[in-house]
Amino acid sequence: MLTKAPGMAAMPESTRLGTGASARDLLFLREAELRLAQDLLFFGYRDFTAGPDQILAELGMGRAHHRVLHYVGRRPGITVGELLSILAITKQSLGRVLQPLIEDGYVMQNPGRHDKRQRLLSLTEKGQTFERRLFECQREVIMRAYREAGPQAVEGFRRVMRGLMGPDANGWIDQLEKGCQP
Template identity: 70%
Template structure:
């Protein structure tokens, strides 16, 4: 109870790190994630799929041709947890497997046309939210958002995000 620095003359550098600010960040991460993921649930429910299926569709779409091991590393779940979800997506024709050329043990994952279609529908729901938030906040705020989010995640997630960014840059300039 004595951590209130009500009379502190400290500048913004110190002030914005006060406990209440950190707790507000906890709140925001919860609410933003809750409502962002919820946005796609209506479509998923119609198809008898869950959020786990959406995550798999998302990352395969983002990283076409990734191996099962890559996907496990990104999702940070066990092989058995993924098996159920991925198996259902393959059986329903949303995801296709191809034997790796360099390493034939690998099963490289891609979205089928049907899978791309579904992923896009799911994406559009979430897109609305991000677009609204980005528009209201403005470009400078978006840059700040990215920098903070980057700092919150583990360093090894930076690699994934940076790779995706790099791929985007490559396509943009190619």
């Protein structure tokens, strides 16, 4: 907004992080660049969720249902407590979407083997099918964005996004990534 550096964003220069970075390297921290980040996150997140939202609406569901289906699908046998931690919402908020999902046969619950208080959640066949449908919707969007941006951009995207979130979320991401490559 004050200094001028058109196209600076395209410079393929220094890769060094932090230590010893020149003033030139830090141009991307100007106010205008940070404002842009706000916009990117707002528009990006909104458009990214738009597809599933539409499908969900047809079945009388919302984004919260998708999140439950996603994380139950990602971690079959997850406990209610873990799900609450991941979503960072209250028991009541979760109950309102989880209960219908169970009643309508998308999610099933089994008592824990070691701890019978627990209700281990997993997707039914119907739940898997539906979750996949929602996923395919976003898959296309991400694939296009990733392919157009290229592998290095994707890696950069990941680094920035992880930097944006707090330690809790970063921990969950680590766990989720681990769990998917057994």
